Amino acid sequence: MNSTLAKSQSLPATDHPMVPQPAVITHVQPEAQGVTTYTLGFRDPAVREAYSFRPGQFNMLYLPGIGEAAISISSDPAEPADLRHTVRIAGNVTQAVSRMEVGGVIGLRGPYGSSWPVDRAVGDDLIIVAGGIGLAPLRPAIYHVLRHRADYGKVTILNGARQPADLLYPQEYDAWRSHDVEVVVTVDRADETWKGRVGVVPILFYALRPDPKRTTVFTCGPEIMMHFVVYEALARRIPKDRIFLSLERNMKCAVAFCGRCQYGPTFLCKDGPVLSYDRIEPFFAVEEF
Numbered sequence: 001m002n003s004t005l006a007k008s009q010s011l012p013a014t015d016h017p018m019v020p021q022p023a024v025i026t027h028v029q030p031e032a033q034g035v036t037t038y039t040l041g042f043r044d045p046a047v048r049e050a051y052s053f054r055p056g057q058f059n060m061l062y063l064p065g066i067g068e069a070a071i072s073i074s075s076d077p078a079e080p081a082d083l084r085h086t087v088r089i090a091g092n093v094t095q096a097v098s099r100m101e102v103g104g105v106i107g108l109r110g111p112y113g114s115s116w117p118v119d120r121a122v123g124d125d126l127i128i129v130a131g132g133i134g135l136a137p138l139r140p141a142i143y144h145v146l147r148h149r150a151d152y153g154k155v156t157i158l159n160g161a162r163q164p165a166d167l168l169y170p171q172e173y174d175a176w177r178s179h180d181v182e183v184v185v186t187v188d189r190a191d192e193t194w195k196g197r198v199g200v201v202p203i204l205f206y207a208l209r210p211d212p213k214r215t216t217v218f219t220c221g222p223e224i225m226m227h228f229v230v231y232e233a234l235a236r237r238i239p240k241d242r243i244f245l246s247l248e249r250n251m252k253c254a255v256a257f258c259g260r261c262q263y264g265p266t267f268l269c270k271d272g273p274v275l276s277y278d279r280i281e282p283f284f285a286v287e288e289f
């Protein structure tokens with residue numbers, strides 16, 4: 001096992017966790033309708049040098065006079081200077097970010113939160129299940145697994161979107177496959193160009209025969225999708241503490257101070273967003289908790 005990641009600490013961009021650091025947009029990559037990936041570089045070389053993150057963590061993106069939004073880091077944790085965020089237009093901040101171009105400056109504080117347990121999963125088979133923009137916080141874990149492929153057993157990525165045009169990062173799937181990773185893609189609704197599978201993502205589980213004693217599941221996507229993923233994983237006797245979900249709730253401080261993101265006894269900004277199912281089961285079962 002490569003222990004670089006295990007040893008590395010996630011360094012905040014500043015000494016004060018609430019102070020954003022200016023970061024310059026160096027590349028803009030349209031991904032799908034209303035979804036764009038922004039590559040950011042810290043303006044201060046010392047901050048750029050010190051910054052690191054773990055797969056699944058997020059940053060707070062700040063636009064003066066508009067506000068802040070929690071956005072997952074979607075790039076390779078081994079290349080923290082090449083920091084990417086995949087943003088879907090939702091409200092004020094993301095709308096304003098969508099109007100920005102290369103050279104624009106965004107305030108950034110982080111990284112925050114828990115991460116996909118890529119070290120704990122060493123030696124396991126992995127099933128990574130993504131729906132829509134849920135692939136963004138999973139992509140750093142995928143990059144980590146590709147870099148350390150020999151550390152894992154069978155790796156399967158199940159990915160879905162509402163329609164073909166909404167699939168994230170399709171240009172990367174073949175590269176992932178070339179590392180002995182099975183990538184299975186489905187869409188809810190096909191169009192005339194689509195020759196692949198049609199149906200919701202959890203259905204892809206039907207073809208899998210995982211060994212429950214050595215399988216870990218990572219999933220992120222719409223909560224209704226994750227409910228079915230958990231159901232299918234449990235039906236295959238994968239233990240609750242081997243099923244990891246990334247949960248999303250409104251966030252404000254991101255440092256476990258304001259209580260905005262409280263989810264049962266946990267604060268999703270600090271204890272989450274990645275949590276094992278055994279920790280959240282009683283709340284996850286309650287609709288709109």
Ligand SMILES: Cc1cc2nc3c(=O)[nH]c(=O)nc-3n(C[C@H](O)[C@H](O)[C@H](O)COP(=O)(O)OP(=O)(O)OC[C@H]3O[C@@H](n4cnc5c(N)ncnc54)[C@H](O)[C@@H]3O)c2cc1C
Nearest residue numbers: 058069070071072086087088090091092093094248249273
């Ligand atoms: C840990 C974490 C990771 C995340 N990662 C990503 C990511 O990688 N990419 C991404 O795109 N998003 C991500 N999000 C979601 C993102 O943080 C939210 O969509 C955020 O609210 C966007 O901020 P905003 O100011 O653009 O939208 P907001 O203004 O907060 O609006 C968000 C939603 O609320 C609605 N809304 C806003 N104001 C009102 C109102 N007054 N009344 C009723 N409805 C209202 C809007 O219509 C919209 O649907 C993540 C969230 C979390 C918690």
Ligand code: FES
Nearest residue numbers: 252254258259269
């Ligand atoms: S966002 Fe303030 S406690 Fe989590």
